[in-house]
Amino acid sequence: MSKHSENPTRGTRTARTAAATLVLATTLAGCGFVNTGGGDGSDGGTNGTSGTVTAYVNTEQSAGLAPLVEAFEQETGSTVDVSSATTDELNQQLRVQLTSGTAADLIRVSPGSSSPVAAGVLGRADELADLSDAGWVAELSEDTRSLAEVEGEVVAFPVSRNAIVMAYNREVFERAGVEVPTTWSELLTACEQLSAAGVTPISTPFQGGIYLQFWVYALAATLVYAENPEIDAQMAAGETSFVSDARWNETFARIAQLNDAGYFSDGMLGIPPDQGLQSVATGESAMVLLVSAGLPQLYGYAEGGEEAFDVFALPANEDASSTHVAIAPDFLAVNAEAENPEGARAFLDFLARPENVEAYADEMGVLPGLAVDAELSSDALEPIMPMFDSGRTAGYANYLWPNGDVQQTMLQSGQEWLDGTIDTPALLEQMDAEYARGTS
The missing domain is CATH 3.40.190.10 (Periplasmic binding protein-like II)
Incomplete structure (x- = not known):
C-alpha cells in the first residue's frame, strides 16, 4: 500500500x-x-x-x-x-x-x-x-x-x-468509457457520456436537503475558501455577503448547471439517502456525493462490496491542482x-x-x-x-456561520431553489438574513 x-x-x-x-x-x-x-x-x-x-x-x-x-x-x-x-x-x-x-x-x-x-x-x-x-x-x-x-x-x-467525496460505480464508469474527472469541464463530459449510455450520471437523494449541503460545502472548499480563506471574517464584519460575493454565487451556479443539464436524478426532492445509494450500487446511477463515513453503507448495497466502488474529489474549476476537499x-x-x-x-x-x-x-x-x-x-x-498531504482541505462552510439557522434556511429554501420556485439571489438573500440575525 x-x-x-x-x-x-x-x-x-x-x-x-x-x-x-x-x-x-x-x-x-x-x-x-x-x-x-x-x-x-x-x-x-x-x-x-x-x-x-x-x-x-x-x-x-x-x-x-x-x-x-x-x-x-x-x-x-x-x-x-x-x-x-x-x-x-x-x-x-x-x-x-x-x-x-x-x-x-x-x-x-x-x-x-x-x-x-x-x-x-x-x-x-x-x-x-x-x-x-x-x-x-x-x-x-x-x-x-x-x-x-x-x-x-x-x-x-x-x-x-470525515471528508466529502464523490463515490462512483467502477463497472458503470468502465462500460461507458468514462475517465475519472479532475476538472469541472471533465466532470461535465463524464456526465454527458454517462447520460448517453442510459445511466443517471449523479444520484441526488435530496429529500430533506441533507445531501444538497454536501454539494455546497464540497464546491465551496475550492471556489470560496481556497480562493479567500478570510471569507468568514469578512462576512462577520459585514464586508461581504452570500448574495454579493461572486464566489458564493459561482458555488450555487455550478449546482444549477448540473441540474439544468439533467444530470441529477429524476424526482430528486423525493429520493431518500438509502434509495440514492442503492441506485449507485445497482448501476442505475453512476456516482453520488457523500460523507466518507457513509461509504460502508454504500458498500453494503453492492455484491462486490468496497471493491465495486472508488472515490474522487469533486472538481470545481479548470485547475486540478487547486481542488480542495471539505472535511x-x-x-x-x-x-x-x-x-x-x-x-x-x-x-x-x-x-x-x-x-x-x-x-x-x-x-x-x-x-x-x-x-x-x-x-x-x-x-x-x-x-x-494527496489533497490532505498538501493541505488542500477546508472545513464545512456552515461550521463558522454564526448559527445553525443559516444552514437550515439553505436546506429548506434550497428545495424551492432546486425546483425553480425561487432563484439563486432569493436563496442567498434568505441565507444573508439568517446570517445577520446570528451576528446581531
Whole structure:
C-alpha cells in the first residue's frame, strides 16, 4: 500500500492496526507501565489518572472508542463510563445537562458554531475547559484548529475527520468509457457520456436537503475558501455577503448547471439517502456525493462490496491542482464543570497517541483526527490523500456561520431553489438574513 502523511512535514504513515494497539496497551499494562511524564499530554502521559471518567458521546463515537476505553482502563486502572445516544438526541439532552450541572466529564460537541452544543457556542459561554496546553494541540491541522479554537483557546479534541467525496460505480464508469474527472469541464463530459449510455450520471437523494449541503460545502472548499480563506471574517464584519460575493454565487451556479443539464436524478426532492445509494450500487446511477463515513453503507448495497466502488474529489474549476476537499472533525470536549477533569484530559491524551489515533480511524473507516503519522488498513480514501498531504482541505462552510439557522434556511429554501420556485439571489438573500440575525 502506498503511504501518505497527514501532514507533509510529518513523514509517512506507519503501519499499525486497531488490534495491534490493543496488544500494545495490554502489554504495557501487564508490565506495570504507567507513564509518569507531564500531565499536559506532551508525551502522551496518563499520570494522575484515577477514579471514574464519565463520557456522553454519539453512537458512532461509542463504537470507535470501545476498544480504546478497554485499553486505557487496563493501563491506568481507572474507569471510563460511556453513555451514548444518536446525535440529534445527544444534542437535545446535552444542552439540558449542561444547564442543570449534570453533564458528563467528556462530551461530544459539534464543530465551530454549527449548533447550540457546538464547540464555538459552548466555548464562548465558558462551558468547556481550556485544553490549549495539551501536547496534541501541536498536531491539529489548520482547518481543524479553526473549528476547535475559541478566542485563542483550544476547547475540543478531534477523534476523527470525515471528508466529502464523490463515490462512483467502477463497472458503470468502465462500460461507458468514462475517465475519472479532475476538472469541472471533465466532470461535465463524464456526465454527458454517462447520460448517453442510459445511466443517471449523479444520484441526488435530496429529500430533506441533507445531501444538497454536501454539494455546497464540497464546491465551496475550492471556489470560496481556497480562493479567500478570510471569507468568514469578512462576512462577520459585514464586508461581504452570500448574495454579493461572486464566489458564493459561482458555488450555487455550478449546482444549477448540473441540474439544468439533467444530470441529477429524476424526482430528486423525493429520493431518500438509502434509495440514492442503492441506485449507485445497482448501476442505475453512476456516482453520488457523500460523507466518507457513509461509504460502508454504500458498500453494503453492492455484491462486490468496497471493491465495486472508488472515490474522487469533486472538481470545481479548470485547475486540478487547486481542488480542495471539505472535511468535518468529530469532537470531544471536557466539561468546564467536570467532576474528574484530570481523568478526562488524561483520556484525551491517551487517544492522542499516534497508534490510538490510527486505531480509531481504522476501526471506524474514517480519517485520523490529528495530523500524525498513520497508515490505515483500508485504501478506500487513497485517491484523495494527496489533497490532505498538501493541505488542500477546508472545513464545512456552515461550521463558522454564526448559527445553525443559516444552514437550515439553505436546506429548506434550497428545495424551492432546486425546483425553480425561487432563484439563486432569493436563496442567498434568505441565507444573508439568517446570517445577520446570528451576528446581531
